[in-house]
Amino acid sequence: MKFEDIEVEDVDFGAMLEESFKKEEQGGNLTEGTIIKINEEENQAMIDIGRKNEAIINLDQLRDKESGEVAFKEGDKIPVVVTGNRNERPVVSYELAKKRAAMNEFISEYDDEQEYIIEGVITKKNKGGYVVECDGLDFFMPRTLSYISPKTDPMGKKIKALIVKVDKDKGSVIVSRKELIERNKAKTQEVVEKLLESKEPVVGTVKKITSYGMFVDVGGIDGLVHYSQISHKGPVNPSKYFSEGDEVNVVALDYDKKKRHLSLSVKDANPDPWENIDEILETGDTVSVVVSNIEPYGAFVDLGEDLEAFLHVSEISWDKNVKHPKDYINVGDEINVEVIEIDKENRRLRVSLKSLFPKPMEEFAKNHKVGDVVKGTVSSVTDFGAFVKIDSVEGLLHNQEISWDKSKRAKDVLSAGDEVEVKIIKIDPDAGKISLSKKALEESPVEAFAKDHKSGDIVTGTVKDKKDFGVFIALNDTVDALIRTEDLHPLKFDEIEPGQEIKGVISFIDPKKDQIRVSVKRLQRQEEREAMKHLNDGDEGSMTLGDLIKDKLGK
Numbered sequence: 001m002k003f004e005d006i007e008v009e010d011v012d013f014g015a016m017l018e019e020s021f022k023k024e025e026q027g028g029n030l031t032e033g034t035i036i037k038i039n040e041e042e043n044q045a046m047i048d049i050g051r052k053n054e055a056i057i058n059l060d061q062l063r064d065k066e067s068g069e070v071a072f073k074e075g076d077k078i079p080v081v082v083t084g085n086r087n088e089r090p091v092v093s094y095e096l097a098k099k100r101a102a103m104n105e106f107i108s109e110y111d112d113e114q115e116y117i118i119e120g121v122i123t124k125k126n127k128g129g130y131v132v133e134c135d136g137l138d139f140f141m142p143r144t145l146s147y148i149s150p151k152t153d154p155m156g157k158k159i160k161a162l163i164v165k166v167d168k169d170k171g172s173v174i175v176s177r178k179e180l181i182e183r184n185k186a187k188t189q190e191v192v193e194k195l196l197e198s199k200e201p202v203v204g205t206v207k208k209i210t211s212y213g214m215f216v217d218v219g220g221i222d223g224l225v226h227y228s229q230i231s232h233k234g235p236v237n238p239s240k241y242f243s244e245g246d247e248v249n250v251v252a253l254d255y256d257k258k259k260r261h262l263s264l265s266v267k268d269a270n271p272d273p274w275e276n277i278d279e280i281l282e283t284g285d286t287v288s289v290v291v292s293n294i295e296p297y298g299a300f301v302d303l304g305e306d307l308e309a310f311l312h313v314s315e316i317s318w319d320k321n322v323k324h325p326k327d328y329i330n331v332g333d334e335i336n337v338e339v340i341e342i343d344k345e346n347r348r349l350r351v352s353l354k355s356l357f358p359k360p361m362e363e364f365a366k367n368h369k370v371g372d373v374v375k376g377t378v379s380s381v382t383d384f385g386a387f388v389k390i391d392s393v394e395g396l397l398h399n400q401e402i403s404w405d406k407s408k409r410a411k412d413v414l415s416a417g418d419e420v421e422v423k424i425i426k427i428d429p430d431a432g433k434i435s436l437s438k439k440a441l442e443e444s445p446v447e448a449f450a451k452d453h454k455s456g457d458i459v460t461g462t463v464k465d466k467k468d469f470g471v472f473i474a475l476n477d478t479v480d481a482l483i484r485t486e487d488l489h490p491l492k493f494d495e496i497e498p499g500q501e502i503k504g505v506i507s508f509i510d511p512k513k514d515q516i517r518v519s520v521k522r523l524q525r526q527e528e529r530e531a532m533k534h535l536n537d538g539d540e541g542s543m544t545l546g547d548l549i550k551d552k553l554g555k
Helices: 013-021 094-109 177-198 360-367 445-450 520-537 545-553
Strands: 030-039 044-048 055-058 077-086 089-093 117-126 129-134 137-142 158-167 172-176 202-210 213-218 221-226 247-256 261-265 286-295 298-304 307-312 334-343 348-352 373-381 385-390 393-398 419-428 433-437 458-467 470-474 480-484 501-510 515-519
Touching (some): 094 172, 117 137, 177 221, 177 247, 307 334, 393 419, 445 515
Parallel strands (some): 055 089
Antiparallel strands (some): 117 158, 129 137
16 A cells, blocks of 8 residues: 555654654764774763864764673774764764664665554653654654544553654655554454354464453464353363363354454364364364273363373383372373374274373483493393493393303392492383493493404313303403304314313404304414425524424424
8 A cells, every 4th residue: 555545644753753852862874984093981972073073972872782892803894873962072883874774775675565463662851742762763643544532541551553644855664543543444344244244163272261261262263262151061261171282163142343343162163072183183183181080090181172182101200110090190181192092983082191192112222322431220120131221211231241250140239229330231222121231331341352363363261061063262351252163173072071171273252242252273274384484594504394294293
C-alpha cells in the first residue's frame, strides 16, 4: 500500500522526525572523523572532523561491549554525527552515526514493491507522532497513523507497524500501526465468518492456558475454549490435558463483535476420540499425561478426552531392575510419554516413559571409545568376573582380564562397592555389552620379556603342559611359550614329559596379544646354517664338514 492512498493530515513527517532529534543532534550531519588522541583518564577521545577545533567523544561509545576495551586506535577513521558543543569544541556521537548510516543503508536497499512490517518499541514522541525503534533504526509513526489514544502513554510500548512511505531524499521512513490493525480486523472478520458458517473442525494452536480455559490461535485469531468446552467428561482443568504449543481440533461457537470475543469448543470438534484417533495421535508422538492409577505391573495414565493409556513397568526406565512403578512415579504426576502402540480395534493405547530418554548404552558409546581408561564402582562379583558400573551402565570385568597372573580371579581381589580403574576393550551398543580390563593397565610379562628378547633368539624352557596342538613351556616364572606340534621336530611329541627342558628359537613374539611361540625345528635349521657359514668362511683351524657331522653324531 502506498502512502498517498492513506488519508492523513497535510504535514511534513520527515520534518517531524528531524524535530524529534533536534535537541540531541545539533548539526546532525554524518561525517568521517579521524581519532587524534585517546585519553583513558578523562574517558574521552579527540576527533578531527575538519573544523577549527577537534571534536570530543565519550570513550564509552568506542569500547567493545564484551571486553570493555577501546575498539579503535589513534589514526583510525570513524563515522560521527555532531550532537552539540562543549567549550567551543564540537561534541560528536559514534553511536548516532552508526544509526544514521544503518538507516541510509536500509533506505538505499528498500524495495518499493515489497511490503515491510516492523516490530519495535516506541521511544520518543512529539506533537506530530512517535519514534519507533526497531533493530537499532528509528522510524516515524504519525499520530494519525498510530491508532493510539492521546490519553495513553505509549512510551516503551512494543508495537507492530507497516512501512507506508520511504523518503530517500530526507532519509525518513514512515510507518502505520493503524493500517496494520485495520487489516487484521478485516482478516479477523473474514476468518470468523468462515468458521461460523462452516461449523467444521479446524486445527488451532494452544497459545495460553488459564484457570478458566485456554486461548487457541485459529488462522491468526485467538479464541477462547472455556474449561466446560474441553472434554465430554465435563468441566476440566485444561492444563491437565494440553500444553502451550499443542495443536488441537476446535469449532467456532460464537463471536461477540463488540468485545471481539471468539468462543471455541474442543469438545464439539471431537465427539468420540476413538473415531479419529489416527488424526489425534500417531505412534512416536510425545504427549503430556497424568498418572491415574499404579499397579505392580505398570501404571494407567490419562491423556484427556476420555483417553487412557497403559505404561508397562518395563517402559518406565532403562534400568532393568525396576521393582515397582511407585519408585519412579506417583498418582497425580504429570509426565511426558511417547505413544508406542495404538490399537484402534481394541481401543487400547500403550505408552513409554523411558523412550524419551537416551539409551544409556548409546550415550556411553558416544562419550567413550575402546582404549579409554575409566573409573567405576564394582556393583557385583560373580564366578566368572565382576560387573563395574560406569556412569549409568555396567561393564563386565572378566576373570581373565583381572590380572596377568592367571591364578587370580575377581573374587580374590574385588568386592562390591570397590572403586576400580579399568580400560575399555570392547563396546557393543547393539548387544548392550561393555568389556573391561584391569590387567591391560599393567605391563604384561610378555612385554617385559620382549624388551630383552626378539624373534630368532635361542631360549630354553621347561615343559608345563601338553595339548593336541603343541607343548607349553615356561621360559621363566611368568612367561610361557607354545611349541606347535609341527615345530617339535626332531623331538617326538609322545616322548616329551612335564618338567623336561627344551631348547628352541623364538619364532613369534607379540606383546600386545601376550603370545610367544618357540620352534625346535627352526633351531636345528638355524644351527645348520651357522655351521655352514662357519665352514664357508674358510678360517684356519676351522672344522671340516666331516668334523661337524662327527661332532653332531657324538663321534
